Amino acid sequence: xxxxxxxxxxxxxxxxxxxxxxxxxxxxxxxxxxxxxxxxxxxxxxxxxxxxxxxxxxxxxxxxxxxxxxxxxxxxxxxxxxxxxxxxxxxxxxxxxxxxxxxxxxxxxxxxxxxxxxxxxxxxxxxxxxxxxxxxxxxxxxxxxxxxxxxxxxxxxxxxxxxxxxxxxxxxxxxxxxxxxxxxxxxxxxxxxxxxxxxxxxxxxxxxxxxxxxxxxxxxxxxxxxxxxxxxxxxxxxxxxxxxxxxxxxxxxxxxxxxxxxxxxxxxxxxxxxxxxxxxxxxxxxxxxxxxxxxx
Amino acid sequence: xxxxxxxxxxxxxxxxxxxxxxxxxxxxxxxxxxxxxxxxxxxxxxxxxxxxxxxxxxxxxxxxxxxxxxxxxxxxxxxxxxxxxxxxxxxxxxxxxxxxxxxxxxxxxxxxxxxxxxxxxxxxxxxxxxxxxxx
Numbered sequence: 001x002x003x004x005x006x007x008x009x010x011x012x013x014x015x016x017x018x019x020x021x022x023x024x025x026x027x028x029x030x031x032x033x034x035x036x037x038x039x040x041x042x043x044x045x046x047x048x049x050x051x052x053x054x055x056x057x058x059x060x061x062x063x064x065x066x067x068x069x070x071x072x073x074x075x076x077x078x079x080x081x082x083x084x085x086x087x088x089x090x091x092x093x094x095x096x097x098x099x100x101x102x103x104x105x106x107x108x109x110x111x112x113x114x115x116x117x118x119x120x121x122x123x124x125x126x127x128x129x130x131x132x133x134x135x136x137x138x139x140x141x142x143x144x145x146x147x148x149x150x151x152x153x154x155x156x157x158x159x160x161x162x163x164x165x166x167x168x169x170x171x172x173x174x175x176x177x178x179x180x181x182x183x184x185x186x187x188x189x190x191x192x193x194x195x196x197x198x199x200x201x202x203x204x205x206x207x208x209x210x211x212x213x214x215x216x217x218x219x220x221x222x223x224x225x226x227x228x229x230x231x232x233x234x235x236x237x238x239x240x241x242x243x244x245x246x247x248x249x250x251x252x253x254x255x256x257x258x259x260x261x262x263x264x265x266x267x268x269x270x271x272x273x274x275x276x277x278x279x280x281x282x283x284x285x286x287x288x289x290x291x292x293x294x295x296x
Numbered sequence: 297x298x299x300x301x302x303x304x305x306x307x308x309x310x311x312x313x314x315x316x317x318x319x320x321x322x323x324x325x326x327x328x329x330x331x332x333x334x335x336x337x338x339x340x341x342x343x344x345x346x347x348x349x350x351x352x353x354x355x356x357x358x359x360x361x362x363x364x365x366x367x368x369x370x371x372x373x374x375x376x377x378x379x380x381x382x383x384x385x386x387x388x389x390x391x392x393x394x395x396x397x398x399x400x401x402x403x404x405x406x407x408x409x410x411x412x413x414x415x416x417x418x419x420x421x422x423x424x425x426x427x428x429x430x431x
Contacts, residue, residue: 216340
């Protein structure tokens, strides 16, 4: 039987923890709103961009840019791993690093060399532990406010690396924000750029694009300019999605932690009351026993 | 009077301009061009610089754009830029310090620096300052 004092201390401790988890939950909630706002702000740009790119790609043909052409021998694989800087968000980071691990395992290439660009401390830590080469690490991006320049700087390095022959293929691993309760790790190929699919569902749009554009400079040159930018757009989107997912994951994790704290407090209070009652009973027994002894 | 043409300036962060205009003058990479209502479909990359337009009441307005491209259709012009801001929103102080930084980097003669990037940054800062100064 634990002593009264012990249980009381424990209850106080759990209550403090609960305060923290609750505060973290609320912070995550408000940051999530910010991140979702950023995603909403980005959507018009992304939609318009893919619309223009789609219509241009059709015109310029397959081999307009070296970024579209797959390398003959694929040995050097580069991965962009987006994770959070901070923990306390459930299985969020593990899911992402497992995504990277599984991708390597499921696509075995003999003699392949893997290198990483890490967004977020957790991914960097994982790479260090697994002894993967880290080409670049960006901390303090995911989960806070960041501009498009972060994505374009990182993207430019990838494009240069691909053209130099440093990388044969580039993938990005990020967390897709499906809903508040669901965030999926996704592996997507960045380079060589997969053939741009025409969105068949957007009949209304393509109708309009039947009209031939005058392009300045040539369609090929325009495409060459837009394709790297398309890469930046995708990286930016991945970062936004990961940020939103991180906050959602943390919200859920902290909500669960708060609930667990409540359960613990309930149980401990029960134990405390029992111990208190036992002490009172023992005291009473003493008093009654003493009185009986005096009487006799 | 000619019909109005709709202008949209969008950056990855937000929509900067979305309104009806009489005419749009944009700094295309092969030269400045003007768009009136009924323009033939046209697609071009943009230089870093000032985009001018006349709003519905005929007042001239200026928007700074960098790293962008524009698409003109008969009834609207869409500009996608990595950064864009209206003249009144330009942070001159920030642009000036960016210009200084870029100049220091260019003059340092260090082999490790990315000359192209520093040059682009300088150009961006200068055109921001110039545009803000036309007020």
